[in-house]
Amino acid sequence: MKLELKIRYGTVSLLDKYFTGESIDYKKIFAIIMPIFVDQAFLILMSLLNTAMISSAGVAAVSAVSMVDSLNIFLANVFIAVATGGTVMVAQYKGSGNGAMVSKTATQAISAVTIFAVLISILVIIFHMPILNILFGQAEAEVFHNAKIYLIGSCISYPLIAIFQAITGSLRGVGNTKPCLKLSLLMNLTNTILNVLLILLFKMGMEGLVISTILARTLGTAASLIYITRYNETFHFKIKNALRIDYAILKKVMFIGLPFAAEQIFFNGGKLLTQTFIVQLGTLALTAFAIANSIAMLFQLGPNSLGIASVTVVGQCIGRRNIRDARKFTNSLIGFSAILFVIAAAVLLPLFPLLIKMFNAPDEIIPTIFIMILISAIAQPIVWSQSFIMPSALRAAGDSNFTSMASLVSMWLLRVVLGYILGITLGFGIIGVWMAMIVEWGSRAIIFNMRFKGKKWYAHKLV
Structure with a gap:
């Protein structure tokens, strides 16, 4: 009993030391953090x-x-970036105690994100064939046909996931993360259940995947709109208010959102370009890369949750102009x-043999996948957190322009150019x-650490 009390007291003391401030x-x-963690766990497990x-x-x-998912991430992150601008402004207004501006900012963010998503969706549907030919023209015919079906279906669902985000x-x-968890569970469990029915039971393949995605996102979006319209008292959301554009509020949201959107376009554009030269390595290399990415997401489950939470935590500290707490919590989360x-x-890592069986991977690519996962497992504790959580904290303080520029430079000079040199020119293939990618994480970590040690990142006054 005494030992139990000592452990409990010691844990509370540690939490107080690193996660309690003014x-x-x-x-x-x-x-x-916890609802975000559970949400991310389900998202990754569902994926x-x-x-x-x-x-x-x-x-x-x-x-x-x-x-296509690399292209989806590239496109979807444009409107998710604008949504992040809304998250930052809402967090800062919450921290400053301005409830009226919290409601107005949330409404304008939802309007802006919806407009962006609809425009992107229409453009990609119109030009889907030229886009696929430019990016994946060297892919095998069967792969290309499946990619076409999946891309069009994804585009139809863009406005739905945009509103949800x-x-x-x-x-x-x-x-207010608990409703986010419930809404996410509803959407992702529906998606998985429909996938079981349409892909495994009815053998509908790619068409089944597309139908389940659209139906699940429709349900998730409808549920989220019903929640903030009828049950949430923080935002007082009304559809008629969302149809009116308030340019003063929108300007502040875009101050954060647009540089982040530009970053996402070029950052994920670099990842997309990387994908195009992976196509040159053949279908097996592309499959190995896809499976390795899926397994690597499991390692990033907790840290991803902390990165998302850092925007709220640091944003609220900055709203109160408490820089000391913002620094403390950023370091603690990292x-x-x-x-x-x-x-x-x-x-x-010991569970790798069981995990790989889920993907029906050809035997010849399993050693390659394991090497990729092992490399990530070694590098992630050292560089990933500072590479991804720290820029989220900087962005929450309004330092969006710097984080975007730094991310773009490191992506294109290292992940793209170095990736091509190592993978194609020097012949190291998918491992190269x-x-x-690991080298690029390290460079970002160094750049953002240097910025964080200075004063410029919190000099922006948005509220």
Whole structure:
């Protein structure tokens, strides 16, 4: 009993030391983190299961999903970036105690994100064939056919996921993460259940994947709109208010959102370009890359959650102009993230033989996939957290222009150029491309650390 009390007291003391400040205490921080963690766990597990299920339709289907998902991430991150601008502004207004501006900002963010998503969706549907030919023209015919079906279906669902992301982003900005969890569970469990029915049971392959995605996102979006319209008292959201554009508020949202959107366009454009020269290495290399990425997401589950939570936590500290707390919590979240990576490696690396069976991977690519996962497991505790959580914290303080420029330079000079040199020119193949990604993480970590040590990142006054 005494030992138990000592352990409990010691744990509370550590939490107080690293996660309690003048702005917020550890109980509130972990109340923000835990629903996000569960949400991310389900998102990643659902993604793993979906990739495993579509693998039953063959290697061509897995390759097509991997190819188009890189394009989907590239496009979707444009409107998610604008939603992040809303999250930052909502968090800062929450921190400053301005409830009226919290509501107005959330409404304008939802409107802006919806407009962006509809425009992107229309343009990609119109020009889908030229886009696929430019990016993946060297892919095998069956892979290309599957990619075409998946891309059009994804485009139809863009406005749905955009509205969902804007709503949940605004809710996270005020620290209201439990409804985000429930809405995400509803959408992702529906998606998985439909995938089981349409892909595994009815053998509909790529068409089944597309139908389940659209139906699940329709349900998730409808549920999120009903929630903020009828049950949420923080935003007082009304459709008629969303139809009126308030340019003063929108300008502040875009100050954060547009540089981040530009960053996402060029950052994910670089990843997309990387994907095009992976296509040159053949379908097996593309499949190995897709499976390795899916497994690597499991390692990033906890740290990703901390990165998302950092926007709310740091944003609220900056809203109160408490720079000391903003610095303290950023460092604490990065340290906690490194610990989570070590734990994930200790648990997941021994489970690799079981994980790889989920994907029906050809025997000849399994050693390559393991090497890629091992490289990530070693590098992530050292560089990933500072490479991804720290820029989220900087962005929450309004330092969006710097983080965007730094990310673009490191992406194009290292992941793209170095990836091509190592993977194609020097002949290291998919391992070379993967190593270039690790080097790029390291460069970002150094750049953002230097910025964080100075004063310019918190000099922006948005509220």
